[in-house]
Amino acid sequence: MTTPELQNKAINTLRFLSADAVQKANSGHPGLPMGAAAMAFTIWTRHLRHSPRNPKWMGRDRFILSGGHGSALLYSLLHLSGYDLSLEQLQNFRQWGSLTPGHPEYGLTPGVEVTTGPLGQGFANGVGMAIAAAHLAAVFNKPGHELIDPFIYAIVTDGDLMEGGAAEAASLAGHLSLGKLIYLYDDNNISIDGSTDLAFTEDRAKRFEAYGWHIQRVDDGNDVDAIDSAIKAAKADPRPSLILCKTVIGFGSPNRQGTQKAHGEPLGDDELNAAKENLGWEKEPRFLIPEDVLAFYRQAVDRGRELEADWKMRREAYSRLFPDLGAEFNRRVLMNKLPADWEASLPTFPADAKGMATRAASGKVINAIAAKLPELIGGSADLAPSNNTKIEGVPAFQKESPAGRNFHFGVREHAMGSILNGMAVFGGVIPYGATFLVFADYMRAAIRLAALSHYPAIFIFTHDSVGLGEDGPTHQPVEHLTSLRLIPNLVVIRPADANETAQAWKVAISRRDGPTALAFTRQNVPTLDVGHASGLSRGAYVLKDFGDPEIILMASGSEVSLALEAAQKLAEEGKGVRVVSFPSWELFEKQDEAYRESVLPKNIQKRLAVEAGSSLGWERYASSVIGIERFGASAPAKVIFEKLGFTVENVVAKAKAL
Numbered sequence: 001m002t003t004p005e006l007q008n009k010a011i012n013t014l015r016f017l018s019a020d021a022v023q024k025a026n027s028g029h030p031g032l033p034m035g036a037a038a039m040a041f042t043i044w045t046r047h048l049r050h051s052p053r054n055p056k057w058m059g060r061d062r063f064i065l066s067g068g069h070g071s072a073l074l075y076s077l078l079h080l081s082g083y084d085l086s087l088e089q090l091q092n093f094r095q096w097g098s099l100t101p102g103h104p105e106y107g108l109t110p111g112v113e114v115t116t117g118p119l120g121q122g123f124a125n126g127v128g129m130a131i132a133a134a135h136l137a138a139v140f141n142k143p144g145h146e147l148i149d150p151f152i153y154a155i156v157t158d159g160d161l162m163e164g165g166a167a168e169a170a171s172l173a174g175h176l177s178l179g180k181l182i183y184l185y186d187d188n189n190i191s192i193d194g195s196t197d198l199a200f201t202e203d204r205a206k207r208f209e210a211y212g213w214h215i216q217r218v219d220d221g222n223d224v225d226a227i228d229s230a231i232k233a234a235k236a237d238p239r240p241s242l243i244l245c246k247t248v249i250g251f252g253s254p255n256r257q258g259t260q261k262a263h264g265e266p267l268g269d270d271e272l273n274a275a276k277e278n279l280g281w282e283k284e285p286r287f288l289i290p291e292d293v294l295a296f297y298r299q300a301v302d303r304g305r306e307l308e309a310d311w312k313m314r315r316e317a318y319s320r321l322f323p324d325l326g327a328e329f330n331r332r333v334l335m336n337k338l339p340a341d342w343e344a345s346l347p348t349f350p351a352d353a354k355g356m357a358t359r360a361a362s363g364k365v366i367n368a369i370a371a372k373l374p375e376l377i378g379g380s381a382d383l384a385p386s387n388n389t390k391i392e393g394v395p396a397f398q399k400e401s402p403a404g405r406n407f408h409f410g411v412r413e414h415a416m417g418s419i420l421n422g423m424a425v426f427g428g429v430i431p432y433g434a435t436f437l438v439f440a441d442y443m444r445a446a447i448r449l450a451a452l453s454h455y456p457a458i459f460i461f462t463h464d465s466v467g468l469g470e471d472g473p474t475h476q477p478v479e480h481l482t483s484l485r486l487i488p489n490l491v492v493i494r495p496a497d498a499n500e501t502a503q504a505w506k507v508a509i510s511r512r513d514g515p516t517a518l519a520f521t522r523q524n525v526p527t528l529d530v531g532h533a534s535g536l537s538r539g540a541y542v543l544k545d546f547g548d549p550e551i552i553l554m555a556s557g558s559e560v561s562l563a564l565e566a567a568q569k570l571a572e573e574g575k576g577v578r579v580v581s582f583p584s585w586e587l588f589e590k591q592d593e594a595y596r597e598s599v600l601p602k603n604i605q606k607r608l609a610v611e612a613g614s615s616l617g618w619e620r621y622a623s624s625v626i627g628i629e630r631f632g633a634s635a636p637a638k639v640i641f642e643k644l645g646f647t648v649e650n651v652v653a654k655a656k657a658l
Helices: 004-025 031-046 068-081 087-091 121-140 158-162 164-176 204-211 224-236 269-278 291-321 323-334 358-369 413-426 437-453 480-485 498-510 530-538 559-572 585-589 593-599 637-643 648-656
Strands: 062-065 152-157 181-187 214-218 241-246 352-357 376-380 406-408 430-436 458-462 491-493 516-519 524-527 541-546 551-555 577-581 607-610 624-626
Touching (some): 004 031, 031 152, 031 181, 068 087, 121 181, 121 437, 164 413, 204 214, 352 358, 413 458, 437 516, 480 491, 491 585, 559 648
Parallel strands (some): 214 241, 430 458, 458 516
């Protein structure tokens, strides 16, 4: 227990550590930390189970600051609670090389659970965490032996609730009754433009009630006891909870509190000093931490060790009682290791001129490896029959069947991407989500954050070109492959056939340092000899040489078979031609110079790339490109390809003109 005086000092310490950090950086957002400090204090000192000396302890609760612009609040909490984040790092807020960037970044700052800042992302990440937790609990927990039982806490903002991705995620969370979600809404009625009355006037409580959430109101966001009681009630309710806490942005600032001026700029020395005087705080020194306040917060270290030790004892008892499950829990959840022989379950496909769509091949691969990889779970944005993502013979994940592995995300691509990220970072699962490639744009923010944060999510995109045919240009991706390739640390793979598809999945499953995007065809493509496909892991490889090469034809996906046909024609005319299958630029760029030279020798300058999409970027590898610089059309795929120049005759003519 703590006295009211110490509690007030502890809350004000959060406020002014944050405001001092913003002021020293001359950049940042003091309003949220000053207004939401009491909410954060209540979560972190009365409810959050965590271990500051071991931020990755699996038994912990999770805390997400979805309004990541208020990052100084989170950094202050981490430092005070005893995480490996020094006061010097707070003093270097927003500076080059510091562990305290402008918005929280997963993998950089100890104790940051997810990267937030783009509003709505943290909100939806939490839904993904709750899904992963519910699934793992259903798989592993036994009565009296609950190893997976975390609450997912978040502070969410007006901006979060305005974002469409958060609305999508909230809708799904309510449907799934994710009762471990407890979100405290920093309801201060202020956004950057001014009052939320300008654009955000619906009844938020009724909206979330309609989603199926448990709703509570706290009239004073500085009332710790009221917030505490609301969190206790939320824990007891089986629905996800939204606690609307009426707060004042920039609380304590006499001239800026309650206004947009408190949101996104330093208070200034005079106003900061006035705020400190207003709340009875010493003006100097900056970054003041009273000794009794630090001692109070640092109790989290010993408390965390005790919680962790108790959980470890329970895990060891669990492993003795359930040795097979215990071993699987250690492998999947604690060690994050794949089964030693899982690759043996990857299928191979015989050469076949008719072949199959790579989306169909992907479905076969998923079902071939699913039994060996129980952590593989996922689904589609209401497109499972088209994306071929269903794992046969297992139930869907629903509130009645949380052990299910098939996910119905609904037509919610934005939320799906963010939810996958939350699932991936929670651990113990390998999540995938699918839609048409043209709808990757809906997911771009989530894909970008996955790449920035090194989340190992798998994004599946089918119907990868104008080859989808009659649905027309609204559904035919043109610029999308190029757009995805622009994202650092995202590996984009567009396999040529069924066997390359199996190898693409091998790469995606094995890759643990970032996301993978798999692009698959709707239309059938020939299945090539299985012997070639292992080269996919290197991004590009020599598929076939016709004589001594003087021309290189390179292609990805469905255009590889076209390049092969054209090369055969050129060879019949006496031309030496090399065909390079080029499924992934990113994987190829990771190869050493010697390998890249062996595939694309510098002395062969006649190089033609063929891809049914934007040609932008191919100039780094090719001297000429057959691509698409316009939108598609509504017609049978064969007709579209002919009209846009994806024919053997055109490839031959372009190659001869080099």
